[in-house]
Amino acid sequence: MSVKRKSYSADFKAKLVLEALEGEKTINEIASKYEVLPVSLKNWKKQFLENMSLAFDKSTVVKEYKDEIEELKKSKDSIAKKLGETIVEKDFLVEKLVSLASSKERKSLLNTKLNISLNKQCKLLKIHKSSLYYEPKKPFSTGKEIKLLDAISNIYSDFPSYGYRRITKQLQLDGHNIGKKLVKKAMKYMGIEALYPKPKTTTAYKYPYLLKDFRNDAGQVVIDRANKVWSTDITYIKLEKGFVYLAAIIDWHSKKILSWKLSNTMDNTLVTTVLKEALTLYPKSEIFNTDQGSQYTSKDHINILKKHNIQISMDGKGRATDNICIERFWRSIKYEEIYLNEYKNMRVLNRAIEKYMESYNRKRLHSAIDYKTPNEVYYNYINNLGFKGDNLLQSVS
Numbered sequence: 001m002s003v004k005r006k007s008y009s010a011d012f013k014a015k016l017v018l019e020a021l022e023g024e025k026t027i028n029e030i031a032s033k034y035e036v037l038p039v040s041l042k043n044w045k046k047q048f049l050e051n052m053s054l055a056f057d058k059s060t061v062v063k064e065y066k067d068e069i070e071e072l073k074k075s076k077d078s079i080a081k082k083l084g085e086t087i088v089e090k091d092f093l094v095e096k097l098v099s100l101a102s103s104k105e106r107k108s109l110l111n112t113k114l115n116i117s118l119n120k121q122c123k124l125l126k127i128h129k130s131s132l133y134y135e136p137k138k139p140f141s142t143g144k145e146i147k148l149l150d151a152i153s154n155i156y157s158d159f160p161s162y163g164y165r166r167i168t169k170q171l172q173l174d175g176h177n178i179g180k181k182l183v184k185k186a187m188k189y190m191g192i193e194a195l196y197p198k199p200k201t202t203t204a205y206k207y208p209y210l211l212k213d214f215r216n217d218a219g220q221v222v223i224d225r226a227n228k229v230w231s232t233d234i235t236y237i238k239l240e241k242g243f244v245y246l247a248a249i250i251d252w253h254s255k256k257i258l259s260w261k262l263s264n265t266m267d268n269t270l271v272t273t274v275l276k277e278a279l280t281l282y283p284k285s286e287i288f289n290t291d292q293g294s295q296y297t298s299k300d301h302i303n304i305l306k307k308h309n310i311q312i313s314m315d316g317k318g319r320a321t322d323n324i325c326i327e328r329f330w331r332s333i334k335y336e337e338i339y340l341n342e343y344k345n346m347r348v349l350n351r352a353i354e355k356y357m358e359s360y361n362r363k364r365l366h367s368a369i370d371y372k373t374p375n376e377v378y379y380n381y382i383n384n385l386g387f388k389g390d391n392l393l394q395s396v397s
Contacts, residue, residue, distance in 0.1 A: 008036070016041055017048045020264055024347040027264045028157070028242030038242075039191025042265055049269050107132065140189055149186060151176065156192055157242065163194035195236070206297075209322055210287050210313035221324070223253040226381040229313075230258065230285040232274065233326040234266060234295070237338060237349065244346055246353065247271055249278045251285070252325045254381070255366050256374035257357050258282055262350050271295045275304055283382070289313040291323060332360070 012034075019030055020041060031038040106125045110132075112118060122129045140149055148171075155162060155170050162170070164184040171178050187193065211221045211229065223229045229252040236243050247270050248260040259277040263270045275288075288310045290296035296314070305312050315322035337356045343349040365371045 013044045014048070017045050020045050023262060023264065023350065024345055025264065026239055026242030026244055026346065028153075029345070030264075032241065037190065042191065045265055046267060049267070140186060145186075148176070148178070148182075149190060152183065152186055152190065153192075156187075157238075160195045160238070160243070206292060207312040207314040209289075209316055210311060211289060211322065221252070226251050226253045226256075226378045227283050227285045228253060229287045229289060230278065231289045231323055231326045232271070232296070233291060233323055233330070234270070234293070235330045235334075236266075239343055239345070239349065244349065245270060247274045248326065248329065249274055250326050250329055251374075251378060252289075254374050254378035255325070255329070255369060256361055256378040257329070260353070260357060262346065262353060264346065266295065268295050268298045268300045271298075272300050272304060275301065279304075279308060284308050284310055287311045287313050289315070289323060291315045 016030055016034055016036070019025065020027060025033075027038045027041055031041050106127055109125060110118065110121050110127075114121070116124075119129065121127075122132075140146065151171060151174065152167055155167050159166070159170075164180055164187055167187070168178060168180045168183045171183065214221050214223060214229075216222050230249055231252055232247065232249045234245055234247045236245050242264075245263050245266040246260065247263070249258045250256065251258055258281065259274045261270060261274045261277075288305055290313075292314050295301065302312065321327070333353070333356060337352060341352065343352065361375045362373060364373060366374060369377050
């Protein structure tokens with residue numbers, strides 16, 4: 001007996017997306033709570049973020065809807081003549097064709113109570129009658145298959161670097177009689193893959209690495225003043241249930257963290273939000289350095305930098321040392337805060353990171369800047385240039 005495919009209402013999807021945007025729980029936690037797939041929740045969140053501007057641009061949506069209705073009205077007469085059917089059939093078309101969309105929606109228009117046969121309705125709606133009785137089997141829907149998905153999820157949570165081969169081996173050691181093909185298919189269905197450096201992270205245009213011009217005789221990049229070079233990156237943090245992602249922007253000269261954000265998904269919104277915040281709070285940098293990740297090569301991120309006339313610099317392939325400034329910061333925060341503590345959820349982690357960032361910028365002595373604090377070095381330079389504004393002229397602790 002086949003299992004009926006689950007269908008979720010728009011209100012249900014919106015509820016889960018809003019909970020994801022609150023940033024208190026990981027995608028896995030929310031998905032487990034409401035018994036949905038993590039990949040579905042990620043897609044819903046992405047769809048929401050891409051279309052949320054429509055809430056403030058209703059005129060465009062209304063115009064498109066009116067144009068569509070007008071187009072359907074124009075074709076009404078020609079359709080009626082072509083079909084050459086009765087008045088009842090024409091009334092059916094006028095009433096139903098306005099909302100004509102996908103095959104699934106067209107099927108929902110079928111009504112056995114009308115004085116039109118089911119065959120005729122299928123013909124008018126261009127639906128194959130055989131499709132009315134076909135119910136595709138939902139993959140991984142049986143109890144045994146669901147247990148397999150849970151087992152794979154548990155192994156992946158503990159070892160995110162495991163691919164389908166290692167996960168298959170671990171499942172076999174745990175007593176499962178299973179092969180690599182099924183595990184690979186299950187991982188694709190769940191939307192998970194091993195975390196490892198890809199040989200080619202993007203096919204977008206590659207910007208040159210501009211910081212090579214600032215190397216000293218020892219090969220180290222030396223920046224002589226604040227706001228000359230900013231650098232950014234994303235790192236992941238493992239919680240009890242799933243992963244979260246931390247993005248930050250650092251001033252290369254002073255080592256000050258200018259902005260940061262924690263998210264349960266790694267998407268374009270994460271990096272653009274951090275960039276916009278830094279540009280709002282501080283004078284823009286001359287050069288902005290990133291890796292070649294898809295988030296940083298996206299049009300949304302590139303356009304912000306071009307709008308502010310900031311030069312774009314990108315690391316070479318597989319050269320994490322090209323972005324060594326932010327990489328060293330990741331090492332500091334992980335060894336001084338994250339690896340020393342356990343976090344129940346994203347809210348607790350967010351508070352801990354906020355506290356660390358404050359201490360790092362205002363109190364932590366940095367050996368690379370002659371044992372001064374990042375704030376001290378940054379604001380001394382800014383104040384010497386005579387910038388005005390309460391958000392810039394802060395007292396140095």
